[in-house]
Amino acid sequence: MPTPNPAALEFLLTRRSRPSKTLRQPAPDRAALMPILTAATRTPDHGKLEPWRLIVLERAALDRLAGLATRQGEKLGFDHDQTEKGRRQFADSPLCVAVIEVQRASDKVPVIEQSYSAGAVCLALLNAALAAGWGANWxxxxxxxxxxxxxAAFDLAENERVAGFIHLGTETSEPPERPRPDLDAIVTWVST
Known part of the structure; x- marks a missing residue:
């Protein structure tokens, strides 16, 4: 017989990302962030490859990346709104963790499974931050x-790419609930 954890299930059934534009200081300090990062890395990892790494972006780094986003957006010929959206992601963030997918050579673990693992780190990091009482958004x-x-931002190797940016801070407003998937439309039951 399984041992249920009703509090954990209730959290998962009601979890809600917080819009990044509503996140403000304070953000978790290093001591508060360590258990969140620890929880994030307790994720499915076929072959124990650890096909990811984390970069914690504090204020000075976020300001540098905001400037870099402006310059790169202009270089790419993006319109003002698109460039500004990239800039604001860093300029407005109280704290950000970049989850970097590291594709490792393996005869047993396909690259796609490594991508899934990096995505799982993103979701685990998001959920751990929310469970710890912080606002967070991926x-x-x-x-x-x-x-x-x-x-330019992270000096990534050829086998690395960004899986996601997890922004953390103090939420300033609780978002309204949004429509959720219709399970009857997406679940198939197979009995034979």
Missing amino acids: LSGWVGHDRGFVT
Whole structure:
């Protein structure tokens, strides 16, 4: 017979990301962030490859990346709104953790499974921050996918890419609930 954890299940059934634009200081300090990072890395990892690493972006780094986003957006010919969206992701963030996927050579673990593991770290980090009482949001956007930006920002190796930016801080307003998937439309039961 399984041993239920009703509090954990209730958290998962009611969890809600907080819009990044509503997050403010204070953000978790290093001591508060360590258990969140520890929980995030207790994630499925076929082959124990650890196909990810974490970069904690504090205020000075976030300001540097905001400037870099402006310059890179202009270099790419983006319109003002698109460039500004990339800039604000860092300029407005109280604290951010960049989850970096590290694709490792393996005869047993396909690259796609390593990508899934990096995505699982993102979700685990988001949920751990929310469970610890912080507001959190998982973003990507052009600043997560443009090779020129991520190389300049993080000096990524060829086998690395950004899986997501997890922004953390104190929530200033609780978001309204949003529609959730219709399980009858997406679940298939197979009995034979």
